[in-house]
Amino acid sequence: MEFRSREGEARYAAFVEQAASAVVGLDFDGTLSPIVEDPDQATIHPDAPDVLVGLAEVVAAIAVITGRPARQALALGGLDEVGRAIAERGKELYIFGQYGNERWSSTRRRIISPRPPQGLASFVRSLPGVLRRHDAEDAHVELKGLAVAVHTRRLPDADAAYERLLPPLRALAEEHDLVVEPGRQVIEIRSGGMDKGHAVRTIVEELDAQAFLFAGDDLGDVEAFDAVARLRDEGLATLLVCSGSDEQRALARLADVVVDGPEGVLELLRRITKDAAG
Template sequence: MTMPLSPDLTDALATFVAGRSPGHPVLVASDFDGVLSPLVDDPSASAPTPEATEALGRLATLPASDVRLALVSGRDLETLATLSRAPLGTELVGSHGAEQGVVVGTAGRDDGDEPASTTVEGHPFALTDDERSRLDAVRSGLEAIAHDAEGAWVEDKPSAAVLHTRRAEPDRAARAGDAARALGAQHDAHTMTGKDVVEIAVVDTSKGVALVRLRDELDAAAVLYLGDDVTDERAFEALSSTDVTVKVGPGETVARFRVDTVEDAAAVLAEVARLLA
């Protein structure tokens, strides 16, 4: 059930929108899983809610001189593009900032049950020989850890490997998570713990670094960012007190505002679209 947005958040969104000026659009950015899409046991089944899809579509039709749209996710760029069904012109940041691109083509959007064919123009990305070697070792180590925790599995990314434990028994999941974090330290990698995931990356980046870089590239007047996970705290921390940061769901946060559900998150985006229109 969608709750009305708080007056303080509504006022902050109005101030956010009013801050745009010629050559300085506002940047509306959001995490995908847990914000636009409900969290599910099978990550490949994730899909944005109808309300989120509608709000993103409305924002995408507005002049780029007023607003730019971005999705910032731990997903790899290709998977994020496919599952999010992001509209044309959307900036995509994948792998917690290691990958970046923009949606330049879409096809097959009539059937809401099937992900669209999305064409993304990505920035060049490559690992060094040392990074490739360490990533291979991390993947092998995580596969061994997952083998001992029934229900756990490993996801491959261009610069990281991820242990998923959502389907594992809680005690085994906890032990597997501890072992994964020890593995990351062993290989001098960058380890991030999220909701039932431990990601070990060989490239040092974060959603916060990526979001600040994107704001600078677009010369944005202000940023709105919605996130739900521990990794989104890096984005909240990187933004200024004049930006609008929104935590979706429970848990400690440094975000300025909080909403409860993915439906509420879609309502935030819809309110921004309404104000901009």
């Protein structure tokens, strides 16, 4: 674990002091779950359930804010059971799926979701032709219901394929009034008007949180980092955590703390739990 500056250390101390009224926001892939080639095979770190339940003893709420569908995050993370254990302690676990378009909580225990965006079905019909023309027809296409993600991780030169596909996929998305969300060797296409930053602001307002921590690992988390930075300017105690990635140095530069992947995230959460408990 590396504090980026003395200011980062001070922000950690201020967050711990306000822990009882704090919300901890966490990305899923690369933060709670190691990155794998097949996104359907991702699993939460085995220590995460116990760490999250322990953390719930000292904070107001925990929110998993992810690009994945909420139902998928619940299944891959065993988060339904984690939420049940957290609820037994009088606290709340939230899942904001698909960048905040879907919502689940350990109290309501059902997913609230809008209809798929207009234009997504026609985008999907045009997608195979774009992949074929740009020598990426073996890219893994993940249909999420409210979005579609094109993963280049399985291709021979994943980074080159990503750079090759980003411009045409962005152009195709614009034709269908959709937006592009770049990630770590994944390009996601979805409706506009909702992002992780909006989810951060929503939960802070609803819970009247006095402190907020967000941990993420790639460009899809920049909006959340920006939202937390604005909350800091408004007087909240905040902490920004980058789940370290050589691929996303830009996110690391925005962080107060850089940790070594999901293992490092859990180490930090254990430390917060211990320090906040006094």
